[in-house]
Amino acid sequence: MAESQVTQYSxxxxxxxxxxRWCPGCxxxxxxxxxxxxxxxxxxxxxxxxxxxxxGCSSRFPYYMNTYxxxxxxxxxxxxASGVKTANPELSVWxxxxxxxxxxxxxxHFIHVIRRxxxxxxxxxxxxxxxxxxxxxxxxxxxxxxxxxxxxGTVEEPFSVGELVIxxxxxxxxxxxxxxxxxxxxIYIEAAKHKGTSVVEVLQNCVIFxxxxxxxxxxxxxxxxxxxxxxxxxxMIFGKGNSHGLILDGLKLKVVKIxxxxxxxxxxxxxxxxxxxxxxxxxLANMKYPEYPVALGVIRxxxxxxxxxxxxxxxxxxxxxxxxxxxxxxxxxxxVWEVK
Amino acid sequence: xxxxxxxxxKDEVVIRFSGDSGDGMQLTGTLxxxxxxxxxxxxxxxxxxxxEIRAPQGxxxxxxxxxxxxxxxEINTPGDYADVLVAMNPAAIKANVxxxxxxxxxxxxxxxxxxxxxxxxxYKEDPIKEExxxxxxxxxxxxxxxxxxxxxxxxLDPKSVLRxxxxxxxxxxxxxxxxxxxxxxxxxxxxxxxKPEVGEANKIALRTGYYYAExxxxxTPVRINPAPIAKGKYRNICGNAATAWGFLAAAEKAGLRLFxxxxxxxxxxxxxxxxxxxxxxxVKSFQAEDEIAGICxxxxxxFAGNLAVTSTSGPGLALKSEAxxxxxxxxxxxxxxxxxxxxxxTGLPTKTEQADLMQALYGRNGECPVVVxxxxxxxxxxxxxxxxxxxxxxxxxxxxxxxxxxxANGSEPWRVPKMSELPEIKPPFAKRDDxxxxxxxRDDKRMVRSWAIPGTKGLEHRIGGLEKTIKGTVSYVxxxxxxxxxxxxxxxxxxxxxxxxxxxxxxxxxxxLVVGWGGSYGHLITSVRELQSEGYEVSLVNFNxxxxxxxxxxxxxxxxxxxxxxEINLGQFADYLRMNFQEFxxxxxxxxxxxxxxxxxxxxxxxxxxxxx
Numbered sequence: 014m015a016e017s018q019v020t021q022y023s024x025x026x027x028x029x030x031x032x033x034r035w036c037p038g039c040x041x042x043x044x045x046x047x048x049x050x051x052x053x054x055x056x057x058x059x060x061x062x063x064x065x066x067x068x069g070c071s072s073r074f075p076y077y078m079n080t081y082x083x084x085x086x087x088x089x090x091x092x093x094a095s096g097v098k099t100a101n102p103e104l105s106v107w108x109x110x111x112x113x114x115x116x117x118x119x120x121x122h123f124i125h126v127i128r129r130x131x132x133x134x135x136x137x138x139x140x141x142x143x144x145x146x147x148x149x150x151x152x153x154x155x156x157x158x159x160x161x162x163x164x165x166g167t168v169e170e171p172f173s174v175g176e177l178v179i180x181x182x183x184x185x186x187x188x189x190x191x192x193x194x195x196x197x198x199x200i201y202i203e204a205a206k207h208k209g210t211s212v213v214e215v216l217q218n219c220v221i222f223x224x225x226x227x228x229x230x231x232x233x234x235x236x237x238x239x240x241x242x243x244x245x246x247x248x249m250i251f252g253k254g255n256s257h258g259l260i261l262d263g264l265k266l267k268v269v270k271i272x273x274x275x276x277x278x279x280x281x282x283x284x285x286x287x288x289x290x291x292x293x294x295x296x297l298a299n300m301k302y303p304e305y306p307v308a309l310g311v312i313r314x315x316x317x318x319x320x321x322x323x324x325x326x327x328x329x330x331x332x333x334x335x336x337x338x339x340x341x342x343x344x345x346x347x348x349v350w351e352v353k
Numbered sequence: 354x355x356x357x358x359x360x361x362x363k364d365e366v367v368i369r370f371s372g373d374s375g376d377g378m379q380l381t382g383t384l385x386x387x388x389x390x391x392x393x394x395x396x397x398x399x400x401x402x403x404x405e406i407r408a409p410q411g412x413x414x415x416x417x418x419x420x421x422x423x424x425x426x427e428i429n430t431p432g433d434y435a436d437v438l439v440a441m442n443p444a445a446i447k448a449n450v451x452x453x454x455x456x457x458x459x460x461x462x463x464x465x466x467x468x469x470x471x472x473x474x475x476y477k478e479d480p481i482k483e484e485x486x487x488x489x490x491x492x493x494x495x496x497x498x499x500x501x502x503x504x505x506x507x508x509l510d511p512k513s514v515l516r517x518x519x520x521x522x523x524x525x526x527x528x529x530x531x532x533x534x535x536x537x538x539x540x541x542x543x544x545x546x547x548k549p550e551v552g553e554a555n556k557i558a559l560r561t562g563y564y565y566a567e568x569x570x571x572x573t574p575v576r577i578n579p580a581p582i583a584k585g586k587y588r589n590i591c592g593n594a595a596t597a598w599g600f601l602a603a604a605e606k607a608g609l610r611l612f613x614x615x616x617x618x619x620x621x622x623x624x625x626x627x628x629x630x631x632x633x634x635x636v637k638s639f640q641a642e643d644e645i646a647g648i649c650x651x652x653x654x655x656f657a658g659n660l661a662v663t664s665t666s667g668p669g670l671a672l673k674s675e676a677x678x679x680x681x682x683x684x685x686x687x688x689x690x691x692x693x694x695x696x697x698x699t700g701l702p703t704k705t706e707q708a709d710l711m712q713a714l715y716g717r718n719g720e721c722p723v724v725v726x727x728x729x730x731x732x733x734x735x736x737x738x739x740x741x742x743x744x745x746x747x748x749x750x751x752x753x754x755x756x757x758x759x760x761a762n763g764s765e766p767w768r769v770p771k772m773s774e775l776p777e778i779k780p781p782f783a784k785r786d787d788x789x790x791x792x793x794x795r796d797d798k799r800m801v802r803s804w805a806i807p808g809t810k811g812l813e814h815r816i817g818g819l820e821k822t823i824k825g826t827v828s829y830v831x832x833x834x835x836x837x838x839x840x841x842x843x844x845x846x847x848x849x850x851x852x853x854x855x856x857x858x859x860x861x862x863x864x865x866l867v868v869g870w871g872g873s874y875g876h877l878i879t880s881v882r883e884l885q886s887e888g889y890e891v892s893l894v895n896f897n898x899x900x901x902x903x904x905x906x907x908x909x910x911x912x913x914x915x916x917x918x919x920e921i922n923l924g925q926f927a928d929y930l931r932m933n934f935q936e937f938x939x940x941x942x943x944x945x946x947x948x949x950x951x952x953x954x955x956x957x958x959x960x961x962x963x964x965x966x
Contacts, residue, residue, distance in 0.1 A: 060810045081807035084817025092646035096653025125642040335633035
């Protein structure tokens, strides 16, 4: 069984011969590196990977991967990827998308792939701006953002990706930062291993049109105090020297300082990503600086049955009980008469 | 059963069952046509129902009809005008009076002709009088009270009792056409095996109607002898089912799994429903969130190596345009079925039209060629769906299959093929030793690229909507773009090698060549044969292959004095012919009423053209 023997890969085995054409300093470069690293650690044969994308800067991603790839049309990657995975559940299917591609033009497909829980990994590059069309606001741009199509500031509320995923009955949601390759690699591996639709929101920097949009939480000097990396089964602790934590105060989360008011590590909430009730996870996904640290890591990872498996099981079940085994059987079934 | 002293023999007859949308007219018509088919008649049927599920009871808008045309010889249309009208209420008279022959038989439920119902239908007095139908063969049957009486000790609730009215009417029609009740009785036994009392009630209503017709002696039974039909096994099939089965057959021949990604839309939904029921044959049916996701999931499945299809109607085709463009660029096999309906916009959802031809040929951005094929009868939807899939798979191209509401819902007996009679389908799969695999490298003969299926070791590659080189590298080089545009066009042109010659029905030359395409075939062939038998020098060609054309078009056209193009639109195919075969003059017969042609109007217009200098 030479076929099933898995080769040992290194990240460079997943690099294609195409020149990477993102802007120098773009966050996408780091995401590409982290995904190539994650893939090399998954133990899945290279020919089983399929990368599907829509339109936008990030959607050029498949060209840079030495795997099967399909660069689709704007907003439709979730639908194309759904077809690929349903047709061949053996493949490891990855959808590369951005905030405009997934949440504006592709919003409908995005919520429905999540609802169906098709086992694909959606990597959503969120730079809160339209890059490829050169700087218009997106569905995740903060209210008031001044862009080329909102010269006086936007007047619309942004989507929160995690909220939308959970609202769409999502079973897996994680968040990472483009430049944190170690954390990102770990998250991509967990997303790949999760059976069902996994959505990873990457806080990604657009160096040209929205530079520094995530700096307030990702800058080296402040990131420990302004983000919290959630780990399943671990207390919700963050800050330089693990100074702070999260507790439940009535129906809301509250930031507390360890050592003050009798707070110890034991007083803190323990992260449960596997809890199916999304209440706490929902609040964690929606935490915003400065009131809260921004949550990174796997926020929700709940097991559930997947669409493509259910389809195959249904087919097997029907086939077992049907007298129609081939087309000739069907053609001659029911009301057929013979003219002699 | 009953004695029949006198029976008239006839060659053909058209019967229209008509009533409120809740009266069960579709079932009544279907049961009658099945019985006729089993008896050996040739036939053609057409249902006609409102877009509203339950339009206000008793109104003309709520009338649902089912027409059966059966004959002792070949039948190609559901018939223009009915010889027998079964009207369950006054609105059914109103809706159908212009579609019945002079002096035809009208059977109606006189219990339902109350003042209120007469008024609802828009009449002031007795519809028979108001429409001046007194000289017709009018049978005013007390259908409602008869079924109430027949089933009074049966213990069924009054609503269920009245639901058997249609079977009483059917029983009358069976007696009138000298038919046996057995097939219909068997149907009820099977259908209601869990509710035998309902099955029994329907059977009683059926027999009561049959004996009632015999007793009143107002009708002379008519016999339509079996038609001389080629030997073989037959079944009734409608266009949507035949389309679905054509795809199933193609998948089996190609050894591929069938994937349908679709969104429900009238009148195409039947294809998705039929394939969703075929899990036993391994179909993966994906009811998508919208039309776009329908084709995009199918395209994803095609990329992954399935036989992929998506079904829709005009407005849905508009939504799929961009993804069809992607399929053209990616050069992936996919079949898009457009069951045409009245447009534009929502238009006439339940009515037929042929006005999406230009949309099918050109409704996309860029130079975006796809193969366009049209089916011409309910049963040949099987053949053309099979061929659409065969061409898509063997030529790595999207194929647009056009049917229409008339074909989709119409049905006719169909000689069931054996799978061994159908041609093999051999997709150009890339092999593992095709390394390095270049996704846009083509064979020299057909310009077809090879198909590398994800999961195959060593053939990893990227495709997509951006213009590319042979290697699959994104390219903005001007010459490369033009080269690729021309290659894609040439590839579709090469499909002509598979296209059979156009067939001339009638003499190879003459005064008038009637030209049709797709679903108007039945009415055109009937018209042309009648004209021929009346001594006119008229022939017919009906196109199934629209892009690319059959190779012998010019040869045929030049042998006729006049050419008239008949289509259910304002002249799209005529314009397309003008573009492609400019040396001919094309006259036109057009109709855009959501209805098929009638034989009468085609004949009249053709005769006028023949008489014009």
